[in-house]
Amino acid sequence: xxxxxxxxxxxxxxxxxxxxxxxxxxxxxxxxxxxxxxxxxxxxxxxxxxxxxxxxxxxxxxxxxxxxxxxxxxxxxxxxxxxxxxxxxxxxxxxxxxxxxxxxxxxxxxxxxxxxxxxxxxxxxxxxxxxxxxxxxxxxxxxxxxxxxxxxxxxxxxxxxxxx
Numbered sequence: 637x638x639x640x641x642x643x644x645x646x647x648x649x650x651x652x653x654x655x656x657x658x659x660x661x662x663x664x665x666x667x668x669x670x671x672x673x674x675x676x677x678x679x680x681x682x683x684x685x686x687x688x689x690x691x692x693x694x695x696x697x698x699x700x701x702x703x704x705x706x707x708x709x710x711x712x713x714x715x716x717x718x719x720x721x722x723x724x725x726x727x728x729x730x731x732x733x734x735x736x737x738x739x740x741x742x743x744x745x746x747x748x749x750x751x752x753x754x755x756x757x758x759x760x761x762x763x764x765x766x767x768x769x770x771x772x773x774x775x776x777x778x779x780x781x782x783x784x785x786x787x788x789x790x791x792x793x794x795x796x797x798x799x800x
Contacts, residue, residue: 647772649771649773649783650769650770651768653768653791654761654767655798656764661798663758665794667688673698674797678786678790679792681703685698686698691726692727692729693725693726695725696724696725696737699722700720700722722740723739733757733759734755735756736754737754738752739752739753744775752772752783754771757770769791
């Protein structure tokens, strides 16, 4: 039986970004296969979506794939596969306003699987969209930092995507 290295904390991590985009454009990135595949995953990783059912209780199943040499080396050193199946369950969807999901954290060697809850709020502000992402902290400070760096990297992909 595997055990977690630290007791899960109830704290959260928040990311606040504004993009020169429309609500339709940003919403589509979270709720369509092509949109999700175009930006999800930190730099050096890609995703392949197998199922996306954007409704409360619906699933998003995808593979997270290490694709850059540095990430491939890190995954090998950590004893983790280069491609990992991942899933999240949508817990709420209010079109172009808010979405929530539970992400299964079942890919860390030696850690009992658990869920991380995330809520994303969208707000149009003129010709921009403010997006606030709030996620549960992970099981340890180290993994919370890694997850935060991953989200920062993903959000930076969106910044590049929306540069006009």
